[in-house]
Amino acid sequence: MSGPKYGKYGGQFVPEILMPALEELEEGYERYKNDPEFLKELDYYLKDFAGRETPLYHAKNMSKRYGVKIYLKREDLVHGGAHKLNNTIGQALLAKYMGKTRLVAETGAGQHGTATAMAGTNMGFQTHVYMGAKDTVRQRMNVYRMELMGAEVHPVESGSKTLKDAINEALRDWVSNVEDTHYLIGSVVGPHPYPMMVRDFQSVIGKEVKQQIMEKEGRYPDSIVACTGGGSNAMGIFHSFIEEKDVKLVAVEAGGSGMKYTKGAALHSASLSVGEEGVLQGACTRILQDKHGQILESSSVSAGLDYSGVGPELAHLSDIGRLTPRVANDDMALKAFHELSLMEGIIPALESSHAVAHVMEAAESGELGELVVINLSGRGDKDLEAVRKIDRGE
Amino acid sequence: MKLSTKFNELSSRNEAALLAYVCAGDPNIEATPAIVDALIKGGADIIELGLPFSDPVADGPTIQEASERALEAGMDPDRYFELVASLDVDVPLVCMTYYNLIFQRGLDKFVTDCVNSGISGLIVPDLPAEESEDLARSCSTNGVDLIFLIAPVTTDERIKMLLEKSSGFVYIVSRLGVTGARSDVTDATAQILSRVKTDIPKAVGFGISNGEQASKVVAAGADGVIVGSAFVDIIASGDNVNERLEELAHDIKSGCKVD
Ligand SMILES: Cc1ncc(COP(=O)(O)O)c(C=O)c1O
Numbered sequence: 001m002s003g004p005k006y007g008k009y010g011g012q013f014v015p016e017i018l019m020p021a022l023e024e025l026e027e028g029y030e031r032y033k034n035d036p037e038f039l040k041e042l043d044y045y046l047k048d049f050a051g052r053e054t055p056l057y058h059a060k061n062m063s064k065r066y067g068v069k070i071y072l073k074r075e076d077l078v079h080g081g082a083h084k085l086n087n088t089i090g091q092a093l094l095a096k097y098m099g100k101t102r103l104v105a106e107t108g109a110g111q112h113g114t115a116t117a118m119a120g121t122n123m124g125f126q127t128h129v130y131m132g133a134k135d136t137v138r139q140r141m142n143v144y145r146m147e148l149m150g151a152e153v154h155p156v157e158s159g160s161k162t163l164k165d166a167i168n169e170a171l172r173d174w175v176s177n178v179e180d181t182h183y184l185i186g187s188v189v190g191p192h193p194y195p196m197m198v199r200d201f202q203s204v205i206g207k208e209v210k211q212q213i214m215e216k217e218g219r220y221p222d223s224i225v226a227c228t229g230g231g232s233n234a235m236g237i238f239h240s241f242i243e244e245k246d247v248k249l250v251a252v253e254a255g256g257s258g259m260k261y262t263k264g265a266a267l268h269s270a271s272l273s274v275g276e277e278g279v280l281q282g283a284c285t286r287i288l289q290d291k292h293g294q295i296l297e298s299s300s301v302s303a304g305l306d307y308s309g310v311g312p313e314l315a316h317l318s319d320i321g322r323l324t325p326r327v328a329n330d331d332m333a334l335k336a337f338h339e340l341s342l343m344e345g346i347i348p349a350l351e352s353s354h355a356v357a358h359v360m361e362a363a364e365s366g367e368l369g370e371l372v373v374i375n376l377s378g379r380g381d382k383d384l385e386a387v388r389k390i391d392r393g394e
Numbered sequence: 395m396k397l398s399t400k401f402n403e404l405s406s407r408n409e410a411a412l413l414a415y416v417c418a419g420d421p422n423i424e425a426t427p428a429i430v431d432a433l434i435k436g437g438a439d440i441i442e443l444g445l446p447f448s449d450p451v452a453d454g455p456t457i458q459e460a461s462e463r464a465l466e467a468g469m470d471p472d473r474y475f476e477l478v479a480s481l482d483v484d485v486p487l488v489c490m491t492y493y494n495l496i497f498q499r500g501l502d503k504f505v506t507d508c509v510n511s512g513i514s515g516l517i518v519p520d521l522p523a524e525e526s527e528d529l530a531r532s533c534s535t536n537g538v539d540l541i542f543l544i545a546p547v548t549t550d551e552r553i554k555m556l557l558e559k560s561s562g563f564v565y566i567v568s569r570l571g572v573t574g575a576r577s578d579v580t581d582a583t584a585q586i587l588s589r590v591k592t593d594i595p596k597a598v599g600f601g602i603s604n605g606e607q608a609s610k611v612v613a614a615g616a617d618g619v620i621v622g623s624a625f626v627d628i629i630a631s632g633d634n635v636n637e638r639l640e641e642l643a644h645d646i647k648s649g650c651k652v653d
Pocket of ligand 1: 083084111112188230305349350
């Protein structure tokens, strides 16, 4: 076996060409993750470049309306507008220490690509971002943002022309250029050591929450709710609480337009909730697939959750009952997007709106307890155009 | 036919093997038998039949698009094994596919389906040796060769480990990158061939598209050349396909004869 597994999930299902690169990455990560100089520089970037720590905000209007005390972890205030930069700073810095000169990344909505461009250009990398051709059209402004920061954006015309295909293409680039290139993956997915490494870089979220909630409430929350695409913001906020068994961890997936299937596609992105064990893009995890094992396209109003797989560690935590998977559909997320904007003056990303939507739905039943933390993984500015179109029925 | 039997027979004639890859069901299921016949008529010694997967990460655009066409035409593992069983050929057949399709069918069932339909070897490009224990066990129980890839970046230590697990032949990846026809066959090929010291036949793939390249690779010490994208390009063109496949196979095979 290669590397640690999460129960039966994880592993390194990649072409032989990448095995030496994964070994090198694993060694590099083990070498630097406790290196005082590396940690000092990481700290500096997180603080002065990304703007950490982020506030834990008591959403008093929402709390009053739903009858439980709700805090928002304000990852929307991180530079770039989402939690994504926590990971790209970490990986880009590691790549620099390892002597790489080129970064490749995949992106769906453009959030991870943007965060990669930020860290990449700042640290002197040549940065290449693969993005589904459909997404480059849907997210024109993000393409421009990345280009402004010196990244080269490559539209991907294969397959469904979305995130899954962008990952395939980024992997192909990496296979062709492994010697000088680091593949900066954007979530807790892919072959070992990525799920572990991305989780570690994102775990700053949960570490901060642990301190902040103790200061404000003198106790841990009853539940923590995070939206889940690949699962990086979820693992980031959950990780420090896994041993705190009284804290309920809720991963909210995109229910799209219904928990149904058409030929070759799912109308949702709920791989954790209803997917099955399989191997996709380097890891064994839960995936949306047909009876033969062909991967189904996923669907969601939020591009960042629109993915057919999920991080292997989340699949394992779900299997052993430590994590509760839930689903919020497009309509619920859109409603939450509007409601939180009106109630708190905070416009959530459509991804994060799924977590907010679940709390709005479930709080009154008592299943989330009295004290709830929502990971507000990103801000909604990137979604304004799309939501406005939907509101007008276009 | 066993792969080792074929390689032995060829080496006694001083010939390297031509391993021709096409994607089963591309452009449609009915077309595949005639395509296979044309390749064999042109001189292919071993046929690699791809079982298409929705997300072929180790393949370049040519084979990726072939997979899409085949899936669109309705190719799936059940039909694949039916098709293979129906082929009337006297060369070894190798199945090339991605791990999730094997995993979903069940490892033992997939391997016995291979045996029953006449497949003698299996190539799984997204299954490195470290993850292959279960499949290797099933293959060895059923007498199917599990073929591993060795790349220019593979360390000597890994090469040793991979050779210990290999049977049939080893698949030498001639250069970094994904599958796809290229005009250059680099020094890297000769280098990697010289680093792989074994009695197991060495077949070189990725980027070979004509007889001249084939003869260089054979001169550098290869026991076989693997050609895929160049054949698939012809299939994709839809133009005089079977005749041109036979011609190209003939050209490449002429580069496989050591004089
Ligand atoms: C704001 C925001 N939240 C969540 C996600 C989903 O990713 P993950 O599940 O890895 O946190 C994205 C992805 O683009 C995002 O932009």
